[in-house]
Amino acid sequence: MTNITRHTSRGTYLLETDTRTIEAQRVVLAVGLGATPMLPEWTTSLSDSAPLAHVWDDEFDPATTSEFGGRTFVVGGGITAGQLACHLAERIDVTLLSRHELDIELTEADPYWINWRHIGKEIHTLPPGSKARLDRIWAARNDATIPPYVERRLTKACDDGSLELRRGEITSAHATGEGLSLWFDDGTRATDARVVLATGLEPVPEQPAVERVSESLSLARGAEGFPVLNDRTLAWRRTDGTESAVYVLGALAEPSVGPFARNIVGARRAAERILDPPDQAQTDLPSMSSRGES
Numbered sequence: 001m002t003n004i005t006r007h008t009s010r011g012t013y014l015l016e017t018d019t020r021t022i023e024a025q026r027v028v029l030a031v032g033l034g035a036t037p038m039l040p041e042w043t044t045s046l047s048d049s050a051p052l053a054h055v056w057d058d059e060f061d062p063a064t065t066s067e068f069g070g071r072t073f074v075v076g077g078g079i080t081a082g083q084l085a086c087h088l089a090e091r092i093d094v095t096l097l098s099r100h101e102l103d104i105e106l107t108e109a110d111p112y113w114i115n116w117r118h119i120g121k122e123i124h125t126l127p128p129g130s131k132a133r134l135d136r137i138w139a140a141r142n143d144a145t146i147p148p149y150v151e152r153r154l155t156k157a158c159d160d161g162s163l164e165l166r167r168g169e170i171t172s173a174h175a176t177g178e179g180l181s182l183w184f185d186d187g188t189r190a191t192d193a194r195v196v197l198a199t200g201l202e203p204v205p206e207q208p209a210v211e212r213v214s215e216s217l218s219l220a221r222g223a224e225g226f227p228v229l230n231d232r233t234l235a236w237r238r239t240d241g242t243e244s245a246v247y248v249l250g251a252l253a254e255p256s257v258g259p260f261a262r263n264i265v266g267a268r269r270a271a272e273r274i275l276d277p278p279d280q281a282q283t284d285l286p287s288m289s290s291r292g293e294s
């Protein structure tokens with residue numbers, strides 16, 4: 001989608017794409033996580049030819065890491081970093097560098113966050129668009145954690161001698177003919193290194209598509225740029241307080257759907273509200289057990 005406008009006389013939306021224009025009565029915005037990798041500040045001084053990659057770069061190929069002669073550092077402390085380090089350790093020597101001790105969690109949040117009653121009590125009682133909502137949701141999410149099965153793979157790789165776990169941060173880096181010279185926050189240094197970043201993606205509200213939709217249709221945005229939604233229908237509110245026919249799900253709907261918004265559980269919960277919203281006076285939908293949602 002390159003642009004979206006509202007046909008005022010018919011009350012429909014015109015979605016422009018690279019090939020055609022589509023007219024729709026309702027629009028569901030499900031843009032997923034951000035497309036731009038998050039890069040640490042120390043990477044800004046390195047050239048494009050430096051042995052540095054991000055796991056979400058389009059051109060990144062894990063198979064090419066075996067062609068590098070030096071040690072590979074995987075930077076990150078979540079499930080992606082852990083899985084990548086285990087995969088690479090099958091062929092090369094790897095150091096998994098994390099700012100914190102690895103935290104082990106089975107799920108992204110406690111299962112009671114699946115239940116609309118709990119979501120209504122913990123989130124919907126706070127002002128729409130408020131920072132307080134985001135703080136509560138982010139406190140509930142088990143971000144930068146790894147599940148037990150990845151921990152077991154990491155332990156095995158460490159026991160085999162192909163993987164080293166290290167706590168700390170890179171403070172600066174310099175490219176040489178043999179690789180990267182890295183300086184760490186404890187004062188030590190590594191040479192002839194390659195770095196693969198698993199440091200996540202830019203926040204989803206910063207995506208250009210979100211900006212285009214909100215500006216073109218005068219839709220309200222709250223803390224950190226998240227849409228201000230009707231909690232009952234997940235419709236994006238206009239800046240004048242009225243309700244549009246643009247609906248939101250996925251990570252962009254976290255302020256209304258809660259910490260499971262970005263996975264399949266949250267998608268199902270959001271679909272319930274979009275397709276069959278509860279009555280205004282109704283405060284809850286029948287709950288689903290975590291077993292049924294998994």
